Amino acid sequence: MNFPASGRRVLISGASRGLGRAVAQAFAANGDRVAVHYGSRAEEARATLDSLDGTGHTLVGGDLAEPAGAAGVADSAAEALGGIDVLVNNAAVNIRHPLPETPYEEWVALWQRHVSVNLLATANLSHLAARRMIEQGGGGRIVNIGSRGAFRGEPDHPAYGATKAAVHALGQSLAVSLAPHGIGVASVAPGFFATERVAPRLTGPEGAAILAQSPFHRVASAHEIAEAVLWLASPAAEWSSGTILDLNGASHLRT
Template sequence: MSLPLSLPATGRRVLVSGASRGLGRAVARAFAANGDRVAVHFGSRREEAERTLDSLDGTGHALVGGDLADAAGAEHVAGRAADALGGIDVLVNNAAVNLRHPLPETSYEDWAALWQQHVAVNLLATANLSHLAGRRMIDQGSGGRIVNIGSRGAFRGEPDHPAYGATKAAVHALGQSLAVSLAPYGIGVASVAPGFFETERVADRLSGAEGEAIRAQSPFGRVADADEVAAAVLWLASPAAEWSSGAVLDLNGASYLRT
């Protein structure tokens, strides 16, 4: 199938999930600075999401709340975003949970509950939003982009966060499957696999001996800035990146090299 496609370089309608702070905020800012209109999604941190919204360049942005762990909630979020923006051209699946649960220290009750939570948010929400946004892109007939936020942990293992590592590996696989099925409609799908990057949530871990050890993982002797990851997401969502569809882009400062 060959379709006439007109995905613009700017002025796109972008939904960023989990954009109340951290990487999601950086991604929303990158798209807004590019001249795009952004739907800023939040789960429970409305005030922080409002700060994200207020920090965006340009006009026409929107705030969208909703629980992505629930299929109906994901449908509500996608619908609200499409209504506010007049459609969806780009989806960035950033929303995720990452809660500590090493097997030797975790009760079975907590283990089962935490696995369900990680699967619901990290994997099923990504799949559901991808379907909802992807169908809109198909109906719009002008192509589109889906960029998933994965993780280095999908490859190197996460002994203290096994459900996080496993669900991020599944997100990478999902993205590659969708890249094949959506390419005939001019929709590119790719993932980024960041290593450690600095956000408010992990700031305490970057002090003292733990911080030194984390920075030493990379031969650059530092961790990434969220803006560096956001810049890669922005490029993968661009018209120039169509041939990168299906890729999983490592962003870890050579701290982990896949073979």
């Protein structure tokens, strides 16, 4: 297998802002070419694209909740980049729905939405990208963005926690399945990290409690998570295939 350290063709789902943008910037700074996927935030995705070092990057829009949409995204990314060497499954929804407060019809709809985007889109994109990697013959990497919530529970966001646990399990299954083809699959499980979306929570009344979750008395930056993703996608990380890397500042310790 000949898996390069840079100059790779990278598809990042949900890259219009937040962690997806930070991941795109990390790969671009490494010398890779990036397909920036977005669902509906075209302007923000354009801002991500404009922020990237280097050339040869592209925008790819599409609804990953639909199987045909996922196929269109993979096809467009592969066509623009000339193939896919790395897939980062970052796209996700996380909508509050505590059971005691959520009507049944809303509960059902939100579970279906979380499963469609967080789990099935990840599975479908992984299939589409991995089959291309196999055909290309040079190996590859898939990195899934999971969550600390898969292990400690998410009482206000139970579908999010459950689907992220499923993403972790999917990654481990694919790690075994795809290793003979030189494709490494790993997941990261971040705790709380700072993005523009959660900034009001960090500066609001609950900010101190959020910071106190970690003995470092801070939250992660999106850049810290992105650097771990970049490493897991590197040639040096092949032996980490199948891992679920905790990135939570010792705020939750698994046994």
